[in-house]
Amino acid sequence: MIKNILKNTIKECAGFCYYYPYKKYFNNSGNRALIYHAFGSKLNHDSYGISIQINKFKEHIDYLYNNYEFQSLTKPFNNQLTISITIDDGYKDTLDAVNVLNKFSIPFSLFITTDLINQKQYLSDQDIQEISMLDFAEIGSHGKSHKRLHELSYDSQKLELQESKRKLENIIQKRIDSISFPHGSYNLTTIKLLYETNYKRAFTSIKGFNNYKTNKYMINRNEIISSDSINKLKKKIKGYYDFY
Numbered sequence: 001m002i003k004n005i006l007k008n009t010i011k012e013c014a015g016f017c018y019y020y021p022y023k024k025y026f027n028n029s030g031n032r033a034l035i036y037h038a039f040g041s042k043l044n045h046d047s048y049g050i051s052i053q054i055n056k057f058k059e060h061i062d063y064l065y066n067n068y069e070f071q072s073l074t075k076p077f078n079n080q081l082t083i084s085i086t087i088d089d090g091y092k093d094t095l096d097a098v099n100v101l102n103k104f105s106i107p108f109s110l111f112i113t114t115d116l117i118n119q120k121q122y123l124s125d126q127d128i129q130e131i132s133m134l135d136f137a138e139i140g141s142h143g144k145s146h147k148r149l150h151e152l153s154y155d156s157q158k159l160e161l162q163e164s165k166r167k168l169e170n171i172i173q174k175r176i177d178s179i180s181f182p183h184g185s186y187n188l189t190t191i192k193l194l195y196e197t198n199y200k201r202a203f204t205s206i207k208g209f210n211n212y213k214t215n216k217y218m219i220n221r222n223e224i225i226s227s228d229s230i231n232k233l234k235k236k237i238k239g240y241y242d243f244y
Contacts, residue, residue: 011244015235018243030209031077032237033084033221035180039093041121049226054096056226063230065104068237072107073178073201073219074138077210083237086203086221088142088180089113090123098131105135111142111180111203114164117171125171132172140178140203141165148185157189161197177201180221191217207242 038051052060064070064083071082085101087094090112101108110131116122123131132139141164143149149157165176177200181190184205194202194217201216208220222236235241 011241014243015240019235019238019240023239023242027209028239029079029081030211030214031071031080031082031084032209033073033086033203033219034236035205035221035223036085036087036097037089038091039097041091041093043091043121050223051091051093052224052226052228054093054100057097058100059230060224060228060233061100061104061106063233065106070106072136072138073109073203077212077214079211084109086111086180089146090116090128090142092121092123092127094123095127095131098134098137102134102136107136107138109138109140109178109180109203111140111178112164112168113142113144113146113182114167115145117167128168128171132174138178139168139172139174139176140180141168141176141199142180143182146182148183149181149190150185150187154189154193158193158197161190161193161199165197165199178203181205207236207239207244209239 036052039054039057041051043051068083071084073084085106085108087097087108087110094110112123112128118124128139131137144160144164147160149160161179168176179199180203201219203219203221205223206220207222210220224233
């Protein structure tokens with residue numbers, strides 16, 4: 001408890017020192033893509049807080065809807081401040097978040113780990129197919145097995161990229177053009193393979209704004225966790241924590 005308080009205090013102090021003398025005046029425009037994962041499920045492996053209560057997610061979306069313009073990640077970036085919503089993994093409670101987003105016609109990208117489809121606590125084939133039919137939804141890959149790509153051989157990485165793409169395309173009967181890197185992990189081999197496997201864009205877990213200069217295979221995203229208040233969300237959008 002004391003360790004977490006100390007850690008958060010240090011992070012806030014570092015954010016203050018980073019944002020106000022520097023970040024507030026430089027590199028402070030463009031698209032800010034946010035990462036969500038789960039929406040209330042109790043996950044045994046969740047020591048970080050990736051599962052946010054659906055009511056809190058609704059609060060986030062209400063705030064964002066009333067204060068920012070949303071952008072589909074299938075469209076080009078410019079220097080205008082926009083927000084994009086991404087969801088990783090493909091947990092079953094993603095359906096609750098999709099209902100919230102669909103109510104407001106908010107575009108989103110859902111990245112799915114294909115080995116987990118139809119497993120307990122995860123989306124089914126039918127769920128994915130129905131989501132893909134929504135006007136504002138994009139389905140993308142989150143790898144085949146959720147392994148860290150930079151730790152894999154060339155052939156194993158290719159299998160992760162190709163097979164997840166193939167399986168999702170068979171389910172939704174549409175092209176899969178996007179991937180988010182599991183654990184944010186990639187290397188030069190990954191980038192090379194994205195060309196070979198015909199992905200149009202890829203998403204990292206690196207914080208920052210996206211604009212017309214952003215590499216299409218290294219698009220920035222900011223992770224949102226269960227403890228993030230509206231005030232913390234505002235800070236993440238502004239770039240308060242982009243230093244780490």
